[in-house]
Amino acid sequence: MKKAITAALSSALSAALLLTACGGGASSSSGSTSGSTPAATSGSSKDPVTLRVAWWGGQSRHDYTLKVIDLYMKKNPNVKIETEYAAFDDYWKKLAPQAAAGGLPDVIQMDISYLTQYGGRGQLEDLDPYIKKGTIHTGDINENSLSGGKVDGKLVALNLGSNALQATVDPQMLKDAGVTLKQDWTFADWEEIGAKLKAKGKMIAADLRHDVYFPFYLRGKGQKMYAADGTSLGYSDDKPFVEFYTMYKKWYDSGYLLPLDKLSQKKGTPEDSELVMGNAASSNGWSNQYILEAAAAKRPVDLVPVPGWSQNKALFLKPSMYFSVAKSSKQKEEAAKFIDFFLNDIEANKIIKGERGVPVSSKVKEALMPDLTPEQKKVFEYVSWAEKNSSPMDPPNPVGAVEVDKLLKDTVEQILYKKISVEEGAAKFRKEANAILAKNKK
Numbered sequence: 001m002k003k004a005i006t007a008a009l010s011s012a013l014s015a016a017l018l019l020t021a022c023g024g025g026a027s028s029s030s031g032s033t034s035g036s037t038p039a040a041t042s043g044s045s046k047d048p049v050t051l052r053v054a055w056w057g058g059q060s061r062h063d064y065t066l067k068v069i070d071l072y073m074k075k076n077p078n079v080k081i082e083t084e085y086a087a088f089d090d091y092w093k094k095l096a097p098q099a100a101a102g103g104l105p106d107v108i109q110m111d112i113s114y115l116t117q118y119g120g121r122g123q124l125e126d127l128d129p130y131i132k133k134g135t136i137h138t139g140d141i142n143e144n145s146l147s148g149g150k151v152d153g154k155l156v157a158l159n160l161g162s163n164a165l166q167a168t169v170d171p172q173m174l175k176d177a178g179v180t181l182k183q184d185w186t187f188a189d190w191e192e193i194g195a196k197l198k199a200k201g202k203m204i205a206a207d208l209r210h211d212v213y214f215p216f217y218l219r220g221k222g223q224k225m226y227a228a229d230g231t232s233l234g235y236s237d238d239k240p241f242v243e244f245y246t247m248y249k250k251w252y253d254s255g256y257l258l259p260l261d262k263l264s265q266k267k268g269t270p271e272d273s274e275l276v277m278g279n280a281a282s283s284n285g286w287s288n289q290y291i292l293e294a295a296a297a298k299r300p301v302d303l304v305p306v307p308g309w310s311q312n313k314a315l316f317l318k319p320s321m322y323f324s325v326a327k328s329s330k331q332k333e334e335a336a337k338f339i340d341f342f343l344n345d346i347e348a349n350k351i352i353k354g355e356r357g358v359p360v361s362s363k364v365k366e367a368l369m370p371d372l373t374p375e376q377k378k379v380f381e382y383v384s385w386a387e388k389n390s391s392p393m394d395p396p397n398p399v400g401a402v403e404v405d406k407l408l409k410d411t412v413e414q415i416l417y418k419k420i421s422v423e424e425g426a427a428k429f430r431k432e433a434n435a436i437l438a439k440n441k442k
Helices: 001-017 058-077 088-100 111-121 128-132 143-147 170-178 187-199 210-220 239-253 287-297 334-346 347-354 361-369 374-387 401-414 422-440
Strands: 049-056 079-086 107-110 163-169 282-286 302-305 317-319 322-325
Touching: 049 058, 049 088, 049 334, 058 079, 058 287, 058 334, 058 347, 079 088, 079 334, 088 282, 088 322, 107 111, 107 334, 111 322, 111 401, 128 334, 128 374, 143 287, 163 287, 163 374, 170 187, 210 239, 282 287, 287 374, 302 374, 317 374, 322 334, 334 347, 334 361, 347 374, 361 374, 401 422
Parallel strands: 049 079, 049 107
Antiparallel strands: 107 322, 163 282, 163 302, 163 317
């Protein structure tokens, strides 16, 4: 199966690999970095500045981000950067009280699921003025890559890279189970593969994230998770929910997925992946995650489209994550310069190598291609292929979406623990989610 997908992708992707440049500058304060902009220090004060930068991620991301920060401080010796990083769940638990106290870090790594919540409450700086005066250079960035960072018409977050949903697979484990992947595989195929893997004592995956894959399944049915005005779910018929979670429950009950008690102990790091540990044949996530999992696996793995990708063009390109500047920051100008450096500096991006998604700057993408590892090149090629096989991304999640995500997770767990039926769960989720979102009505 793997060969079939890889062959199909290779032909489609090789043609898609032309990465076009479209103007703009790059960054560097020293002027020694080819293709870098002068924004980092041009016209800047040399007064001492302390900047707080916060992000989430695994160990590899932490390590290279610290190297990029060291590079920035070397080029900007008046700037001292204090770092704050954590795993995803811990990150948001820490950020919430900081926001309430008006003490957010100056530069905040932002996720699309929280963008409307923080941006809609006026906690993030409008970055358009910094672009207009040249502090942040966007001349090499496609407008589509920028638009996903807007809330109420204001650009409050800058995309750090583009991603598409992908499945990291273990070819040898699949081969040992007698599995041959089809390029256009579906969730029905997934179930069949799960049975073959189970017979070999393996899982097909640890799980599928509900806040990602249920909306993805809805897209395959031509529906949306949220209404355009954010005041309700985007669907009124429970049929898709019942279809998806009836399948999901069967996978779970059959032992194709990780038991909930073990899943609850996961830290969300690449090293903690069941694929990496050799217990599952696939891990389903965003394309940038492939690089970290491939590195952590220390054995051959591959990147293929997720099941159901071609149903109604369900696949889409998504900003991997953003950088935002806190409205409460006292160092907004320096924070904007740091974001520009992260986006546009060639030397910095040779350290990052697309781990936060394929760079949005065409000039950076061109500069990185010759130096990419085979795994990194796969991601760049996959995103280029996905761009041609996707439909537009849905708007950023509305205020209340984080609460709805938790409600969905809790509801599915009640289904899997057999406390309620799938049908009861579908009705309960729709009613309670709509009640949460109804608070957005003005």
